[in-house]
Amino acid sequence: MTEEQERKVLEELLKKVDSNKPAVITRSWFNWTLWIACVLILLLSFRWYESASHPAILLVGGALVGILVGGIAVMQTSEKNWLVIKKYIDTSAIDKKLDDSAT
Numbered sequence: 249m250t251e252e253q254e255r256k257v258l259e260e261l262l263k264k265v266d267s268n269k270p271a272v273i274t275r276s277w278f279n280w281t282l283w284i285a286c287v288l289i290l291l292l293s294f295r296w297y298e299s300a301s302h303p304a305i306l307l308v309g310g311a312l313v314g315i316l317v318g319g320i321a322v323m324q325t326s327e328k329n330w331l332v333i334k335k336y337i338d339t340s341a342i343d344k345k346l347d348d349s350a351t
Contacts, residue, residue, distance in 0.1 A: 255349055258342050265334050271327045273320060282320060286313045 249257075272278060293309025 251349055255346060258346055261337070262339060262342055262346075264330075265337050265339055271323075273323050274327050282317065286317060289313050289316075 289312055290309055293306055296305050296309075
């Protein structure tokens, strides 16, 4: 990793640690919206399957829903874990490292 890349990573880490704004995916209404969207995608896939009569449409619809739900589940878990991890990050050491690399 170059010094420039390291500096960018450390700056982003400091921004993330200092931010207290919760991510949208952790809000209570988000999971309800996600499930409604998944049901609509599957219903549209079934509708389209009836008119197109090709099984690949159902596979694509199911795959889209699976990718969507899986990706969001990973992001929600990461966000919950981040709340625990960020307590242990030494921001003064990161600031010192950034100051040292700037000179």
